Amino acid sequence: MSHFSFEIDSRDGLARRGRIVTPRGAIATPAFMPVGTAGTVKAMLPGSVAATGADIVLGNTYHLMLRPGARRIADLGGLHRFMNWDGPILTDSGGYQVMSLAALRRISEDGVRFRSHIDGSEHMLGPESSMEIQALLGADIVMAFDECTPFPAEEGVAAESMRLSMRWARRSREAFGDRPGYALFGIQQGSIFTDLREESSKSLQEIGFEGYAIGGLAVGEGQARMFEVLDTAPGMLPDDRPRYLMGVGKPDDLVGAVARGVDMFDCVLPSRSGRTGQAFTRRGVVNIRNARHRADPRPLDPDCACPACRGYSRAYLHHVNKAGEIIASMLLTWHNLHYYQQLMAGLRDAIGAGTLARFTTAFRAGQAEGDLAPL
Amino acid sequence: MSHFSFEIDSRDGLARRGRIVTPRGAIATPAFMPVGTAGTVKAMLPGSVAATGADIVLGNTYHLMLRPGARRIADLGGLHRFMNWDGPILTDSGGYQVMSLAALRRISEDGVRFRSHIDGSEHMLGPESSMEIQALLGADIVMAFDECTPFPAEEGVAAESMRLSMRWARRSREAFGDRPGYALFGIQQGSIFTDLREESSKSLQEIGFEGYAIGGLAVGEGQARMFEVLDTAPGMLPDDRPRYLMGVGKPDDLVGAVARGVDMFDCVLPSRSGRTGQAFTRRGVVNIRNARHRADPRPLDPDCACPACRGYSRAYLHHVNKAGEIIASMLLTWHNLHYYQQLMAGLRDAIGAGTLARFTTAFRAGQAEGDLAPL
Numbered sequence: 001m002s003h004f005s006f007e008i009d010s011r012d013g014l015a016r017r018g019r020i021v022t023p024r025g026a027i028a029t030p031a032f033m034p035v036g037t038a039g040t041v042k043a044m045l046p047g048s049v050a051a052t053g054a055d056i057v058l059g060n061t062y063h064l065m066l067r068p069g070a071r072r073i074a075d076l077g078g079l080h081r082f083m084n085w086d087g088p089i090l091t092d093s094g095g096y097q098v099m100s101l102a103a104l105r106r107i108s109e110d111g112v113r114f115r116s117h118i119d120g121s122e123h124m125l126g127p128e129s130s131m132e133i134q135a136l137l138g139a140d141i142v143m144a145f146d147e148c149t150p151f152p153a154e155e156g157v158a159a160e161s162m163r164l165s166m167r168w169a170r171r172s173r174e175a176f177g178d179r180p181g182y183a184l185f186g187i188q189q190g191s192i193f194t195d196l197r198e199e200s201s202k203s204l205q206e207i208g209f210e211g212y213a214i215g216g217l218a219v220g221e222g223q224a225r226m227f228e229v230l231d232t233a234p235g236m237l238p239d240d241r242p243r244y245l246m247g248v249g250k251p252d253d254l255v256g257a258v259a260r261g262v263d264m265f266d267c268v269l270p271s272r273s274g275r276t277g278q279a280f281t282r283r284g285v286v287n288i289r290n291a292r293h294r295a296d297p298r299p300l301d302p303d304c305a306c307p308a309c310r311g312y313s314r315a316y317l318h319h320v321n322k323a324g325e326i327i328a329s330m331l332l333t334w335h336n337l338h339y340y341q342q343l344m345a346g347l348r349d350a351i352g353a354g355t356l357a358r359f360t361t362a363f364r365a366g367q368a369e370g371d372l373a374p375l
Numbered sequence: 376m377s378h379f380s381f382e383i384d385s386r387d388g389l390a391r392r393g394r395i396v397t398p399r400g401a402i403a404t405p406a407f408m409p410v411g412t413a414g415t416v417k418a419m420l421p422g423s424v425a426a427t428g429a430d431i432v433l434g435n436t437y438h439l440m441l442r443p444g445a446r447r448i449a450d451l452g453g454l455h456r457f458m459n460w461d462g463p464i465l466t467d468s469g470g471y472q473v474m475s476l477a478a479l480r481r482i483s484e485d486g487v488r489f490r491s492h493i494d495g496s497e498h499m500l501g502p503e504s505s506m507e508i509q510a511l512l513g514a515d516i517v518m519a520f521d522e523c524t525p526f527p528a529e530e531g532v533a534a535e536s537m538r539l540s541m542r543w544a545r546r547s548r549e550a551f552g553d554r555p556g557y558a559l560f561g562i563q564q565g566s567i568f569t570d571l572r573e574e575s576s577k578s579l580q581e582i583g584f585e586g587y588a589i590g591g592l593a594v595g596e597g598q599a600r601m602f603e604v605l606d607t608a609p610g611m612l613p614d615d616r617p618r619y620l621m622g623v624g625k626p627d628d629l630v631g632a633v634a635r636g637v638d639m640f641d642c643v644l645p646s647r648s649g650r651t652g653q654a655f656t657r658r659g660v661v662n663i664r665n666a667r668h669r670a671d672p673r674p675l676d677p678d679c680a681c682p683a684c685r686g687y688s689r690a691y692l693h694h695v696n697k698a699g700e701i702i703a704s705m706l707l708t709w710h711n712l713h714y715y716q717q718l719m720a721g722l723r724d725a726i727g728a729g730t731l732a733r734f735t736t737a738f739r740a741g742q743a744e745g746d747l748a749p750l
Contacts, residue, residue: 039694043701045682068669068694076672076690084686294443297451307420311459315451319414319443326418326701 004140004183004210006242010352014234014261017351020211020242022140023181024080024088027055029242030258030347032340033090033266038063039073039083042271043329044337046085052306052334053341056088056141058266061133062097065123066116070136078138090266091139093130093172093187096148096247107147109164127171135179143213144172146187151219158191159199165189165215166203173207183210185244188237191216192229201236211242214262218247227256234261251280251343255363258347259356270340274333277321281339282366288332292374293318302372306338307331379515379558379585381617385727389609389636392726395586395617397515398556399455399463402430404617405633405722407715408465408641413438414448414458417646418704419712421460427681427709428716431463431516433641436508437472440498441491445511453513465641466514468505468547468562471523471622484539486520502546510554518588519547521562526594533566534574540564540590541578548582558585560619563612566591567604576611587612588619589637593628602631609636626655626718630738633722634731645715649708652696656714657741663707667749668693677747681713682706 006029008018020027034041034049036057041049049057059079064070073082079089095112098105102114102123111126125133130145146165149158169186176184186204190196204212214233217226226248234243244264245257254265270280277289281301286293288300296314304310308317308331320328343363350359381404383393395402409416409424411432416424424432434454439445448457454464470487473480477489477498486501500508505520521540524533544561551559561579565571579587589608592601601623609618619639620632629640645655652664656676661668663675671689679685683692683706696703718738725734 038698038700039691040700040702043705045702045705046686067698068690072670072690075670076688082688082691084691295447295450311421313451313457315443315447316414316457316459323413323442325413325415326704327415327420329701330418330420330705 003181006211006240008240010354012351012354012356013259015258015347015351015356016261016263017348018263020088022088022183024086024140025055027088028344028348029263030254030344030351031055031264032254032344033058033264034271034337034340035060035266035268036083036085037268038067039079041333041337043275043326043333044271046083048334049085049337050087052337053345054087054337056090057085059083059089059091059137059139060097061091061094061130061137062101062125064091064137065094065125065133066118066121070133074136074138080138088140089138090141091134091137091143092246093143093145094125094133095130095146098125099148109167111145111168127168128175131172131175139182141183141185141211142176144169144184144186144209146189146215148219149189149191149216151191151216151221153191155191155193155196158189158193159196162189162191162196162200166200169204170207173209185209185211185213187213187215187246188233189216192221192225194232197229197233198236201233205238209241211244211264212237213244213246215246217245218249218253223250223253223256226253227260230257230260230262251340252364252367254340254343255347255360258351259360270336271333274336275329277328277332279332279339280336281371283369283371284367286371288314288317288321290318296375298372298375300335301339304335304338304342306335308335378556381586381615383615385729387726387729387731388634390633390722390726390731391636391638392723393638395463397463397558399461399515400430402463403719403723404638405629405719405726406430406639407629407719408433408639409646409712409715410435410641410643411458411460412643413442414454416708416712418650418701418708419646421458423709424460424712425462427712428720429462429712431465432460434458434464434466434512434514435472436466436469436505436512437476437500439466439512440469440500440508441493441496445508449511449513455513463515464513465516466509466512466518467621468518468520469500469508470505470521473500474523482522484542486543502543503550506547506550514557516558516560516586517551519544519559519561519584521564521590523594524564524566524591526566526591526596528566530566530568530571533564533568534571537564537566537571537575541575544579545582548584560584560586560588560617562588562590562621563608564591567596567600569607572604572608573611576608580613584616586617586619586639588621590621592620593622593624598625598628598631601628602635605632605635605637626715627739627742629715629718630722630735633726634735645711646708649711650704652703652707654707654714655711656746657738658744658746659742661746663689663692663696665693671750673747673750675710676714679710679713679717681710683710
């Protein structure tokens with residue numbers, strides 16, 4: 001296959017199950033994409049990331065353009081070879097990170113001028129340069145350059161920000177050019193304002209993209225307001241293209257968003273939490289640093305098949321976390337990514353069987369039940 | 376097999392090739408034992424440690440008695456289950472670490488009273504308690520409690536220190552008791568003084584041990600003086616028992632010591648160096664932090680089969696090291712442990728073939744050749 005395609009094979013309410021096919025391989029949807037910021041999903045080898053069930057990983061344009069540099073990665077054969085990941089890669093546009101991480105940023109119609117948070121060097125990032133960098137990286141799925149509207153924003157401010165993103169989306173499309181097998185996704189903005197989300201969706205569809213992202217959420221609005229937006233936002237986008245909710249989220253965010261018609265997710269939460277001793281399980285979040293685990297011979301989750309749960313007691317995970325050992329990050333990250341992929345597989349199975357409502361009820365009951373009682 | 380045994384199958388000069396058999400599995404000798412200080416070979420999963428070719432790992436009594444505690448590990452099923460390592464484990468006696476790491480230590484005929492470097496709690500470690508702790512951990516090979524004589528030491532001081540260790544060795548033997556399948560090793564001391572090493576060896580053999588270690592080296596005396604001691608020290612010990620040179624060393628230390636009749640080694644060097652960007656190769660040490668690697672598409676060692684060399688460029692290893700990514704420690708530690716195990720396998724093959732002198736010459740030529748020329 002040399003082209004990018006998306007097929008839906010089952011539906012359950014608004015939820016969809018299907019697959020994205022790229023020349024690098026297929027992505028079962030709904031999909032969770034682990035974040036490999038600087039060319040590594042932190043504390044994981046790529047083979048282990050694949051073993052958790054991930055079909056695709058995300059790379060960060062902002063981080064990679066600054067270190068080691070997009071041109072260098074291109075000279076080394078592209079991001080796939082650089083980071084030893086054969087499957088599809090999605091890169092963000094850099095728009096979000098440049099506004100949240102860079103120093104002395106100045107936004108204009110052209111794009112964003114900023115200084116690197118690493119060495120203070122000056123850079124410019126706009127639709128054209130973002131497309132160029134993502135092409136140098138060799139991303140299979142490229143994101144249009146946008147501004148993630150801060151929250152909260154007055155409607156007028158949100159409208160201006162969204163319209164700037166739409167002009168940038170058009171320039172992104174033009175700069176992307178004709179690249180068979182590669183996809184460009186547009187990003188819907190509009191904060192929490194339905195009419196702005198509508199306007200943004202129309203603008204994007206006039207331009208035309210291989211997929212559509214829902215941006216500007218998970219920025220402090222809270223789950224209730226996010227779900228309110230998601231009650232209508234996915235339906236504004238074409239039914240036959242993948243829908244990607246950026247930067248989301250907690251397990252119950254994913255379950256709620258899938259039920260509302262979202263197909264793709266990315267979030268640093270499972271990997272970052274793994275490094276701070278937070279484990280996601282079917283019975284909610286477990287803080288392995290808690291003293292009640294220190295003599296507990298039971299695994300984190302007796303029903304989990306990941307290496308951390310098959311090979312180690314809570315007492316061990318507690319010990320290595322407290323001792324600051326690297327293996328603590330390795331095992332808990334693996335567990336969390338495994339849990340996220342298992343959750344997505346469960347959602348896909350439920351959509352296929354038409355039992356998503358029952359799956360969701362059981363998921364919530366498990367989360368509410370809470371962790372195993374102390375011994 | 377329920378007993379501990381050692382067999383030599385080939386000799387080349389003073390060097391010996393053989394195997395130690397324990398109920399947990401066999402150890403091909405000469406053997407290098409990776410150090411798993413606090414219940415983990417840092418930055419490695421146990422399956423990966425085994426994949427490098429390691430038959431046995433070392434655990435540190437001092438660290439484990441303080442955190443999480445030997446009794447807790449015993450309650451959790453012993454150190455093997457705790458750290459998920461099925462093969463043999465050797466534990467040190469704690470004598471070395473208590474003198475180098477603990478606070479407010481006071482040595483007496485009984486043992487050493489000290490405060491934990493972690494929480495300041497007061498502890499006592501002597502021959503009897505060291506044997507008890509190592510039994511609680513479930514170590515397959517237990518080390519007698521000793522004092523590692525500091526270097527340099529006047530002959531009188533070294534003699535007193537060695538004789539204290541010999542009295543402790545006898546108490547260790549008595550406290551160890553009768554434990555079929557488990558081995559107790561005595562430790563030769565005597566600093567750089569041949570007559571003291573002789574006296575120590577005789578004392579140990581009067582007591583009788585399943586194996587014998589050479590202690591008090593690699594403490595600042597330098598390779599030349601260490602080899603001078605090793606020209607005679609191994610020969611003072613029984614031919615039919617394994618000889619273990621503690622805390623050694625660099626690759627050329629191992630090659631020189633094997634030629635002098637040593638069978639076992641342990642050292643933090645390959646794992647610690649991996650975390651600081653130093654890689655051991657057939658062409659000497661490579662510092663991956665050096666800027667000359669930043670655009671180099673070649674692997675660390677084109678002839679190495681480890682995951683770091685098979686999957687990644689020097690440019691990538693340089694990048695993740697500079698970016699402080701955990702994968703840098705994971706990959707370089709794996710490479711270094713793989714290199715050490717390959718070196719030991721090469722030494723074993725050479726002894727078997729009677730070509731150790733040729734192997735040593737080729738090894739030294741490779742080390743002297745230096746790293747690949749910059750591109």
